[in-house]
Amino acid sequence: MEIAKREKDGVMVVSLVGRLDAASAGDTEAELNALTGEGRRLLIDLQGLEYISSAGLRVLLVVAKQIRKINGKMCLCSLTETVREVFEISGFSAIFDIADSEEDAFEILK
Amino acid sequence: MIELDADLKNLPQFMELAHSCAVDSEFDNSSIMQIELALEEVIVNIINYAYPEKRGKIKLVCKKEADAMKMEITDYGIPFDMISVEDPDIDADLEDRHVGGLGIFFVKKLMDDVVYERYGDENSLILTKCKNR
Secondary structure, eight states: OEEEEEEETTEEEEEEEEEESHHHHHHHHHHHHTTOOTTOEEEEEOTTEEEEOHHHHHHHHHHHHHHHHTTOEEEEEOOOHHHHHHHHHHTGGGTSOEESSHHHHHHHTO | OEEEESOGGGHHHHHHHHHHHHHHTTOOHHHHHHHHHHHHHHHHHIIIIIOSSSOOEEEEEEEEOSSEEEEEEEEOSSOOOGGGSOOOOTTOOTTTOOOTTHHHHHHHHHSSEEEEEEETTEEEEEEEEESOO
16 A cells, blocks of 8 residues: 655645555554654545555554544545445444545644 | 465455455445455454464355355364454444454445354354345
């Protein structure tokens, strides 16, 4: 899985491209955790994410909890249909801020 | 049919077999993803828990049937009936949410039939996904 990072208007935008499964979860978690500094605003762009399993959801959960701990804010955006389905079934769509687009996400992260 | 070490590095091969069979069985994209997801959860559980003391293998057989696809996953590790594991609380909020049990929950939710049998020292799990459901 590929991870691209850029900073925009004080928000760290991380794009995950490919598959977030048990094989890629460990490295992804490490890389995302390294970004959680005090007051951090984090946008995870999932436009390029084709697949996510429970291992992947776990990574997002861990990062979300960490962000909360350091009084930061986190939002996900641009979920594909199949990934959204996984979020719905697991109940994760209720515990994350999920925006349809990057623009909407920036509104949430203000 | 493939039989490989219960090691994370072999996960892609198991997934590939399930993917090919699902495509062959002419499932739609959403179903193909569900099939892959369910299989990953089972394989990863076996890798993590079935062989606490020693190394072991996982056997995967994927069968295309008239109106369904079946995956039979066999391991030779400690007895583990995943069907009896409790569902996680999917209504819990961020603070109280854990991921434990989620994989198994996915398998039960996404597959149309899940059967566990133990034969001697083999755990056998048969997952069925029906078409047009």
